[in-house]
Amino acid sequence: MKKLLLLILTGIAVTAQAQQKPNIVLFVVDDMGWQDCSLPFHKSLTKQNRQFRTPNMERLAAKGMKFTNAYANQNCTPSRVSLMTGMSPLNHGVSSWTFHKDKTAGEGGDQNFDSPAWNMNGLSASPGIPNTVYASPLPQLLRKRGYKTIHAGKAHFGAFGTPGEDPLTLGFDVNIGGGGAGQPGSYLGLKNFGNNKAHSNPRAVPGLEQYWGKDIFVTEAITQEALKQLDSTGNRPFFLHMAQFAVHTPLEADNRFVQRYYDAGLDSTEAKYAALVEGMDKSLGDIMDYLERKKLDNNTLIIFVSDNGGLTDVARGQPRNQHNAPLRSGKTSGYEGGLRVPMIVYWPGVTKPATVSGENLIIEDIFTTALTAAGGSSKGLVQKVDGISIAPLLKGGKQSPDRTFAWHFPHQRAAGSPDVQPFSAIRKGPWKLIYLHKSQAFELYNTDRDISEVHNLAAAEPARVKAMAAELGKLLKAGKSNMLVDKQRGKSIPYPDEVL
Incomplete structure (x- = not known):
């Protein structure tokens, strides 16, 4: 009887301890530029800001802290590997986006130069996989600390045909739509999100068959499925990696929102892009609404960030190379338009409402911040972690001027x-x-x-x-x-x- 009572009390203590750990929502947007929202990250609202409608980004910033000097890497997979490992791209060696196993994607343009060897297969939680960085990924570490770990949307951690292609190999309990592709075959349920009978489109969004043939945008489908998973976490804290495919190409019209941008006089390309942005923002709002409805908002850390600077020199409307202004250039460049990204953090009990920080931070800091919030440490990991916790900045502190x-x-x-x-x-x-x-x-x-x-x-x-x-x-x-x-x-x- 005493043993039974002890077990019950121990179980209650463990459950209480788990509940004290904050839930973590990491909301990652694909290719969203510093100016692609109605929330200003410059000194004041700009012409670009006025083109967009992102009330939920504004709502999140009103609850937490907006960072105006936040940095990512120049394109997607390097940033996503930094998020999952806390490593600088110079140390994880994933210097461009991954696609097919043992192949460099998207190269060309000059016969005099060639790419060097690099970790073209991306991230692996298992040793011995050629052309990968072997590391202890964030979801694996959080799962060990009692978290239910959920991936929703774009993964793009590793090349097709390698372990990193599948988020489940990296410590996620659930994978909703994630694979080796960096963009969706289609955003449209009416097009089965790019899936066809021949299974010949590597960019087709995996899973989500219940939405095929339906008039639904993939942004909405992924959000609905993620919220279902949050309903089944029980007493466990959760880590939701909500990684929307939006606002990456292809620029397809989200009919819920696009008409307002046509009516505002935007060209067809920019109207579709703005609708992608608004759909992404609705997803953020749906998650915030869920947290408030379930009374979880006071114990949930929310981090909003883009994986690289905004697309501007290809695929966007006219005039080109102006979409990130006053920042120069955009995605894949080494200028501010390619590296500086929008970032907002809300951490109940840590951040003060509606605060702004101009301190420098970088995307690998998110790994350390989330791990620290969960009561973990970067000691004893496979990799050497370069990111640091930004908790002092969230409390109004200053960054070291010598940080590089x-x-x-x-x-x-x-x-x-x-x-x-x-x-x-x-x-x-x-x-x-x-x-x-x-x-x-x-x-x-x-x-x-x-x-x-x-x-x-x-x-x-x-x-x-x-x-x-x-x-x-x-x-x-x-x-x-x-x-x-x-x-x-x-x-x-x-x-x-x-x-x-």
Whole structure:
């Protein structure tokens, strides 16, 4: 009898302890630019902000903290691997987006250069998989701490035919629609989300067969399925990785919202894009409504972030290369438009309502923040974690002015703006140095004074260029990051410190 009573009391204690851990919602948007919302991340509302309608982003910011200097990587898979591992791209080696096993996707445009070896198969929670980074993923760590772990939407953690293709191999208990593709075959249920009888479209959204042939957008279908999973968590805390395919191409009309943008005079492309944004925002609102209805909002950490800068040089409406202004360029570039992203955090009892931080942070910090919130630690993991907890910033603290971020993209894209080219970059405080691989030239900007990166100060600040290039070279070599290959010379271009 005493043993039975002890077991009951122990069970109650464990349940109470589990309930004290915050639920975690990581809401990741695909390709959403810094300006693609009605919530300003610049000094005031801009022309671009006025094109969009995102009341739930505004609602989340009113409850928590908005970050105006948050950074991700230049395109999707590198950021998603950083989110799951807490690693810098220089250390996880996934420097571009993954697709087919052992193949580099989306290359071309210059016969004189070639990509070096890189982890083209993405992330793996199992050792010994070629061309992957082996690490302890966030959902695996949270599951060990008692969390129900749910993935919903875009995964794109690893290439087709590798373990990382399936979110279940990374510690998720549930996978809703996630696979190896970086974009949906279609957003439309009437088109079966890209699925066909021949199963020949690798970008088709897996699962969700119950919605095939129905007039529903995949953004809505994924949200509905995620909320069903939240209803079955019992007393366990949950980790919901809500990773919408929106607002990635293909730009298909969401008929719930698109007419208002046609009526506002936007061209067809931009009207469809704005409707994708509003549909994504509705998903955020549906989740917030659920949390409030179930009285879970006071114990749920919500992190909203985009995986890279906004698309602007291809697929968007006219004029091109203006959609992220005042930031320069966009997705896949090393300029602010490619790296700076919208980010909002609400942590009950930690964040003060309607606060704004201009402190620098980077996407791998989310890993450490979420793990710390769950009572975990980055000690003893397979990987060395580069991200730090942003809890001090959420309480109004300041970042170290010496903290350094770095990026690496030794790849070529087949089409697009001249701004989109192979680069490595380093940021310290407001200063950012970009090393352009093909020309082996440097560009230096103070983004506090020159947010549009118009004035290259490399010639005026040779000592700063030399110091930052030396640090960047050291970081690249420490992470064994390979440089772009010069095919004419038959070897890699020099590291930035070697040029000077």
